[in-house]
Amino acid sequence: MSPSGAICLANARLVLTDRVVTGSLHIEGGRIQEIAECSEVPAGAVDLDGDFLVPGLVELHTDNLERHLLPRPTVALPHNTAILAHDGELASCGITTVFDALRVGSDEKKTHSYGRYARGVATEILALRDAGILRVRHLLHLRAEVCSDTLIEELEEFGPDDRVRLISVMDHTPGERQFRDMAKLRAYYKGKHSWTEAEFQDHVARQLTRRERVGNAHEAAAVSAADRLGATVASHDDTTREQVLHSSDLGMRLAEFPTTVEAAEACREAGMKIIMGAPNLVRGGSHSGNVSAIDLARRGLLDIVSSDYVPSLLMASVFRLEKVWNDLPRAVRAVSETPADATGLYDRGRIREGSVADIARVRLHGDTPVTRAVWRGGQRIG
Numbered sequence: 001m002s003p004s005g006a007i008c009l010a011n012a013r014l015v016l017t018d019r020v021v022t023g024s025l026h027i028e029g030g031r032i033q034e035i036a037e038c039s040e041v042p043a044g045a046v047d048l049d050g051d052f053l054v055p056g057l058v059e060l061h062t063d064n065l066e067r068h069l070l071p072r073p074t075v076a077l078p079h080n081t082a083i084l085a086h087d088g089e090l091a092s093c094g095i096t097t098v099f100d101a102l103r104v105g106s107d108e109k110k111t112h113s114y115g116r117y118a119r120g121v122a123t124e125i126l127a128l129r130d131a132g133i134l135r136v137r138h139l140l141h142l143r144a145e146v147c148s149d150t151l152i153e154e155l156e157e158f159g160p161d162d163r164v165r166l167i168s169v170m171d172h173t174p175g176e177r178q179f180r181d182m183a184k185l186r187a188y189y190k191g192k193h194s195w196t197e198a199e200f201q202d203h204v205a206r207q208l209t210r211r212e213r214v215g216n217a218h219e220a221a222a223v224s225a226a227d228r229l230g231a232t233v234a235s236h237d238d239t240t241r242e243q244v245l246h247s248s249d250l251g252m253r254l255a256e257f258p259t260t261v262e263a264a265e266a267c268r269e270a271g272m273k274i275i276m277g278a279p280n281l282v283r284g285g286s287h288s289g290n291v292s293a294i295d296l297a298r299r300g301l302l303d304i305v306s307s308d309y310v311p312s313l314l315m316a317s318v319f320r321l322e323k324v325w326n327d328l329p330r331a332v333r334a335v336s337e338t339p340a341d342a343t344g345l346y347d348r349g350r351i352r353e354g355s356v357a358d359i360a361r362v363r364l365h366g367d368t369p370v371t372r373a374v375w376r377g378g379q380r381i382g
Contacts, residue, residue: 056096056358094360105148
C-alpha cells in the first residue's frame with residue numbers, strides 16, 4: 001500500500017501523548033506533517049464533527065487469525081480467505097498494526113485442534129502483504145510452545161526476512177501457570193475437544209513427560225531464536241515471583257498476562273512491561289479465575305492491553321481504562337505508543353508530526369466507542 005496524497009482531518013479531538021486538544025491534522029506522503037490546535041475547518045478538509053482521533057492501535061497478541069482458520073473444530077477454511085477476513089476485521093476495529101500470533105511447537109500425535117501450520121500460514125500472510133492486498137500492517141508473533149515435540153525445527157524454518165518481531169515463550173504444562181487449576185483445565189479440554197476422562201489423563205501424562213524431557217532446551221531455543229531473528233521476547237502466564245525472575249534472567253522484557261498480583265509486582269520490579277487482555281479488562285475479571293486486569297490497572301501494574309481473542313475489545317478497553325485512570329491519553333498509550341515502543345516500532349503509535357499517519361476516528365455512543373473511520377498511512381482502510 002503506497003503513501004497517499006494530501007488530506008486534512010479537521011475539527012477533531014486529537015488524543016496526543018499527554019493531552020487532548022481540538023484541532024486538525026495535515027497528512028501528506030503517508031505521514032503526519034502538521035498538527036494545528038484550532039476549531040476551524042479549512043477549505044477542502046474533512047470535518048470530523050468533534051470526534052476523537054486516536055493513533056492506530058498496535059496489537060501484539062491476538063488469536064483471532066486462528067479463529068478464522070478454524071471457525072469450528074472440524075471446519076478448516078482456505079488460508080487466504082481466513083487471513084483476509086482477519087485483516088478486514090482488524091481494520092474495522094481501529095487496529096493498524098498487528099502481530100499475527102502463530103503457534104510453533106506441535107504435538108506429534110496431533111491431539112490439538114491444529115497440527116503444524118505456522119510456516120505455511122506465515123508464507124501466505126507475507127505474500128498477501130507484499131502484494132499490497134492487506135489493509136493493516138502485519139508482523140509475526142511466534143508463540144513458542146515449550147511443551148511440544150517440534151519447537152526447535154519449526155523455529156528454524158523462520159529467518160530474518162520473515163519480520164518476526166515477537167516471540168512469546170509459552171508453557172502449558174498441566175498444573176502450571178494458566179493451567180494450575182486442574183479442574184478448570186479438565187473442563188476446558190473436555191468442552192473444546194469432547195475428550196473422555198481417559199483421553200484427558202493421557203494428555204496430562206504425555207505433557208508432563210514432555211516438559212521434563214525437553215522443556216528447558218525448548219525454552220532456551222526460543223530465546224536464542226528471538227536473538228537470531230531480531231525479535232522481542234516475552235514471557236507468558238507467569239504466576240509466581242520465581243517464574244518472573246527466571247523470565248527476566250533470560251532477557252524477557254515483556255510479560256504477557258501474569259496471572260497473579262504477586263507476579264505482576266515482580267514484573268514491575270524487574271522492569272518488564274505488563275500486558276493484559278482486553279476481554280479480562282472489559283468484562284471486569286478473568287474467565288479462568290486469574291487476576292483481574294482492572295485490579296492491576298488500579299495498582300499501576302498494567303502497561304499494555306492486547307485484544308487477545310476479541311479484536312473489537314481493544315478500542316473498548318481504552319475507554320474502560322479511562323474510567324479507571326481518569327486519563328484518556330494514558331489509556332490510549334496502552335494500546336498504541338507503549339506496545340509500539342516495546343517492540344521497536346518508534347514511527348507509529350502516536351499522533352505526532354513525522355509519525356506514520358495511522359489513525360482511527362472514534363465517537364462514543366453512551367459508554368461504547370464506535371470506530372467510524374480508519375486510516376493507514378493516510379489512506380482510508382475502514
